[in-house]
Amino acid sequence: MDRLLLVVADLVAIAVLTFGIYFPRHHRRDLVAAFLGVNVGVLAVAMILGSTSVGIGLGMGLFGVLSIIRLRSYEIAHQEIAYYFSALALGLLAGLSESVGVLHVALMALVVVTLFVADHPRLYSRHRQRELRLDSAHTDEEALRAHLEVLLGGRVVNLSVKAIDLVNDTTHVEVRYVVVGPASGTPESRPRSTLTPERAGGTGSRTAAEQGIRA
Structure with missing residues (x-):
């Protein structure tokens, strides 16, 4: 049940990040699919890794490998890199956690709020x-x-x-x-x-x- 709640929390967080913050500001349809796919994929793999003896080390290695593959395949803007890593981080936070805790939810909310503020159009608008x-x-x-x-x-x-x-x-x-x-x-x-x-x-x-x- 706790793992299911983590999945729900992750899906809510990535939905807010992608559909509530990123797309209304940047309007890149191709990266919507990328953010959602990367987040859910990392979530699924991290949950499997978290339930085995492989541990967090391989999960972080997966984080690095996915980042290198994505960033070397096509150039994206710096703020889009931030969204991309945030999608990865949300998936890892939910996937590598054993149970729902205040800290996990707070960290996921922190990622979303940080992108909301840092990429706000009114920040250094001129x-x-x-x-x-x-x-x-x-x-x-x-x-x-x-x-x-x-x-x-x-x-x-x-x-x-x-x-x-x-x-x-x-x-x-x-x-x-x-x-x-x-x-x-x-x-x-x-x-x-x-x-x-x-x-x-x-x-x-x-x-x-x-x-x-x-x-």
């Missing part, structure tokens, strides 16, 4: 990150910063020049900035043909074809 290709070569970083602040309508807090092509007169730059002024001055209100899609958070984000920006 902060943006873009990867842009300008149609002019900028060798002066301060001039480039000033140009980007005018172009993006915000205060640049960090920029990283990826490449400068003096032959084709282009600059490839990643910029983090804070939006200032009314919403009409943000890049989201500009024509879509002038900006590359926003990267979600660095090396784990999805790649997209870059489009030029008229300097």
